[in-house]
Amino acid sequence: MVEEPLSHKRPAKPVVLAIDDEPAVLGAVERDLRRRYREYRVMGAGGGAEALEALRRLKQRGVPVALLLADQRMPRMTGTEFLAQAMGLYPDARKVLLTAYADTEAAITSINRIGLDYYLMKPWDPPEQHLYPVLDDLLEEWAQSVPPPYEGIRVVGTLWSASSHQVRDFLARNRVPYRWLDLEHDPEALRLLSTLGGPSPRLPVVWFPDGSSLEAPAPRALAEKIGMQTQASQPFYDLVIVGGGPAGLGAAVYASSEGLRTLVVEKEALGGQAGTSSRIENYLGFPKGLSGVELARRAEAQARRFGTEILTPREVGRVRAEGSYRFLELDDGGELSCRAVLIATGATAQRLEAPGVERLTGAGVYYGAAVTEAALYRDREVFVVGGANSAGQGAIFLAGYARRVTMLVRAEALERGMSQYLVDQIRAQPNIEVCTRAVVAGVEGEEHLEAVVVRELDGGSSQTLPAAALFLFIGALPHTRMLAGLVELNAAGFVLTGPELLREGRRPRGWTLKRDPFLLETSVPGIFAAGDVRQGAVRRVASAVGEGGVTVGLVHQYLKTV
Structure with a gap:
């Protein structure tokens, strides 16, 4: 089969597929179709099995099929048998049977059995008189009755599935458009799953525009497939920010704009807890309010414009200090090094302890x-x-x-x-x-x-x-497990900073510098905390953004002393 490359960067042309086991006849059919129907992608197949495999690949890529022309007299699979199976993948495609005079009875049977739209007797020369008028009507009818296909990511799963919810939530919070197909209610979901073959797949299955798919993907595998950055480009940074909520993104904008090599590491999705908010109406400068997702999108674009590097979804397992350098161990065993760290991890959702x-x-x-x-x-x-x-x-x-x-x-x-x-x-x-x-x-x-x-x-x-x-x-619990045994925390796990570290005028244990900790600095010099992860934080988006900006000024002061 001759197959043209598909591109998901532009809408795919609807396909017209011709099937005939005689190469000369198939070539003539394709030639006549291409001459007339330039707005369609004309494909040819030398048999029913080959054509069905092509349809499976097209279905996986989300490419529409407008018309099927199948020769009736093919070995191993007749045209009628092929069309009957093809309807399981593309029920809306128009069906035309290519017949000889002796096949008239088979054509009539196909009309009743599979809803055949038309049958044509070979040869049909000239096509302008015997072929094109019929196909013109069928293609016009198809174009008017079939909605344009969705050409982005498709997720097939069940509504009552935690793993399906996790995938949908990850895509939505990372602002990745997708189409949800419920296996229990959407026939298209069953058609897509049928293209995989083999045993029942693990749900959800995520299809991508190139036709590939992932079964029950982990967030990192999904992120890598859709092109999100999951690996740092440099071994060393001036500032690494752990957490991509308002505090982390606010710090990233100021740090990068002031020339600091800045990296943000976010374990789920940019925006943090604020990113899940459907509407923020009291944030300065937005009189009509904005969603948490929109706020995160704007902040990310601004930070990237100044050169911030962002890793998602990656989690920091442990932070440690060695001399004037700070190290962060990632969830895959990799390591980042930097001069200063900002902990802006916010808080994770508090679990409800109740039966069920x-x-x-x-x-x-x-x-x-x-x-x-x-x-x-x-x-x-x-x-x-x-x-x-x-x-x-x-x-x-x-x-x-x-x-x-x-x-x-x-x-x-x-x-x-x-x-x-x-x-x-x-x-x-x-x-x-x-x-x-x-x-x-x-x-x-x-x-x-x-x-x-x-x-x-x-x-x-x-x-x-x-x-x-x-x-x-x-409510939420502070996400400070990575800091265990390193910086001082209160009894609830929130980070102590600045004046909260001074007890009766004495600096925290192990503090070696000849100054008090800066306002948002932890008990380890060069490690700062901002936003909801910090004890005494005012839990407002504007406060978190402000603390992120203040931290950058303190980082500059710290870097002058080391």
């Missing part, structure tokens, strides 16, 4: 994943747990999809932990119900969430309520 929650996480129970999952729960009952701004933003966003959103808040009033503008919006939203002094006592469901057990703190009574999804915004 761990088992159903990713299958109806989610931690701060409102943006990724909201559209899947249109016109259904969902719950939001939490009383801070992130919970309020999530509830308002979900209310645009769900029939009803029930908020469970431990405090006696929303005002105790939420900005007033969010409180006002929630009260004005008719499909949001707020239950104060209430907590989740457990969740129920076999393969996915079906109900939430709600317990009232005042009185202790419980009730089981039907629920399609439960979104948890219940």
Whole structure:
């Protein structure tokens, strides 16, 4: 088969595929088709098996097939048999059988059996009279009735799957467009899986524009496939920032713009916890608000423009200090070295300890994943747990999809932990119900969430309520495991910085410099902390960005002393 190279950089032409076992006849068919249909990609195959394999490859690449012309009298597989199998891959393609006079009965049978669109008797010279008018009508009909194909990444999986949720969440938070195909509801998902052959694949399966696929991919494998940077380009940097949230990105912009060789290492997706927010409305300079994803996109573009290097998704396992150098050990055993480090890892989601929650996480129970999952729960009952701004933003966003959103808040009033503008919006939203002094006592469901057990703190009574999804915004724990035994932490694991390290005027143990720790410096010189990972941080996006910028000034002062 002669096959032209496919490019995913431009829309692929719809395919017209001709199948005939006689090379001379096949060549004549292809010649006539190419002469007329330049807006289509004309392909030829010398038999049914060869043509089916070509269709599988086209399906994997997401290339549309508009028309199939198959000779009836082929060895091993007749044209009718081929078209019947081809419909499993491309049910909307128009079907034409090439026949001899004696094949008229087979053509009529095909009309009834496989919905044949037309049959043509060979030869059809001149094509302008006997071929093109028929195909013109069929192709025009196909173009008007079949929507343009999606040419990006496609994810096939099941809704009630933690691994499918993880892949969708990773792509969404990293702003990678994709199309979700639910195996239980979308026939196209089954057609794609059928192209793989062999045993049942591990879900989800991710298809790429070049036709390749990955089964149940880990974040790093997925990142490398879609072209994200996962390896540092240099062995040594002036500043390595661990964490790509507002504090880390804010520091990256200032550091790179001021000439520091800067690297950001982010273990999940840029934006941090703020990146999961559906709407940030009190950030300076954006009177209409913006989403956390949009804020991260703008900050990333700005940092890269100044020369910041960003690794995603990579995790730092341990930080150590040797003399005036700082070293970071990565999750694959690799190592980075630098002159200064900023820890801006923020905090990881606090897990809810209640019966059934761990088992159903990713299958109806989610931690701060409102943006990724909201559209899947249109016109259904969902719950939001939490009383801070992130919970309020999530509830308002979900209310645009769900029939009803029930908020469970431990405090006696929303005002105790939420900005007033969010409180006002929630009260004005008719499909949001707020239950104060209430907590989740457990969740129920076999393969996915079906109900939430709600317990009232005042009185202790419980009730089981039907629920399609439960979104948890219940606080976070500092991500400081990499610093264990290196810098001073408080009892909860948050990093102590600056004046908090001084006790009765004495500097922290092991401090060798003839100055006090800078404002955002840890108990190890040259290692700084900013944002939510730091004790006493004001948990606001603007504060985190500001601390990131302040840190860069302190890094400059530190570098003058070493």
